[in-house]
């Protein structure tokens with residue numbers, strides 16, 4: 001990109017969107033955000049104008065989108081909760097993409113997931129595949145960025161695994177724990193998105209980091225960092241899932257979804273491409289995660305309260 005531009009980032013006060021926004025502002029670009037939480041405290045103060053998602057009246061999102069160079073889309077739901085379902089998230093995202101086209105946005109950078117598939121048994125992966133297909137037909141140049149799992153300071157996953165490792169006598173691992181995960185650092189992920197905005201044409205690529213762990217290795221690395229013993233018990237997948245549901249009821253959250261169990265244990269959290277991210281989870285854990293799991297971080301509280 002040449003010269004300062006204006007961009008729209010979904011969820012600039014969320015997780016990935018925050019880091020994309022930070023990079024764009026550091027380059028001198030202007031950012032507007034579309035969010036479900038326009039009143040949430042923002043680390044960017046007045047530097048980022050806030051607009052509310054309105055999928056029922058998409059014309060209300062045009063003000064945010066008009067004049068924007070790139071729409072960075074992170075919007076998605078991790079699990080079905082009330083009327084916020086994967087199905088609705090697919091319909092809402094299509095609505096957002098169409099609004100971007102009507103507003104004349106030059107490019108869309110869309111965050112998807114590694115290994116989406118139209119015939120996946122998992123609605124999360126099917127929904128992501130459907131959005132990639134839709135974007136391909138939309139007629140706006142686009143980049144599709146596919147992380148498998150993202151880590152960073154606001155991370156819920158690692159924090160809550162650390163919390164479980166600290167608070168329970170054992171950790172119920174779905175299946176044999178030998179399936180692999182290839183995490184990407186959130187700042188690397190943001191850089192891939194911002195770099196992709198500056199290119200032309202259409203592209204799709206995985207955004208994964210340099211290290212690959214089995215699920216057991218991942219848990220042991222977290223346990224070692226926080227100074228507890230990893231007492232891993234391998235359970236049938238359904239039993240591990242229901243155990244996580246029971247803990248979820250106690251803490252008022254959704255800890256692990258069936259799609260996540262399926263994605264994990266089917267090897268979908270590993271890329272088939274050379275890694276693009278350079279930050280190693282083990283280095284980050286050593287430097288940042290000593291206090292991880294001190295308190296539980298609720299995904300439901302973050303998005304629904």
Ligand SMILES: NC(=O)c1ccc[n+]([C@@H]2O[C@H](COP(=O)([O-])OP(=O)(O)OC[C@H]3O[C@@H](n4cnc5c(N)ncnc54)[C@H](OP(=O)(O)O)[C@@H]3O)[C@@H](O)[C@H]2O)c1
Nearest residue numbers: 010011014015016035036037074075076077111148149150
């Ligand atoms: N986090 C990971 O490990 C991971 C792994 C693979 C793929 N991804 C993909 O990366 C993208 C960004 O993920 P993230 O973890 O960075 O997400 P996030 O910041 O927590 O949320 C991204 C956007 O989606 C909205 N959103 C999230 N859950 C919602 C819900 N239940 N109802 C309504 N709106 C909701 C947020 O709304 P607000 O603006 O109101 O916060 C925000 O605008 C997603 O497309 C996700 O599928 C993430």
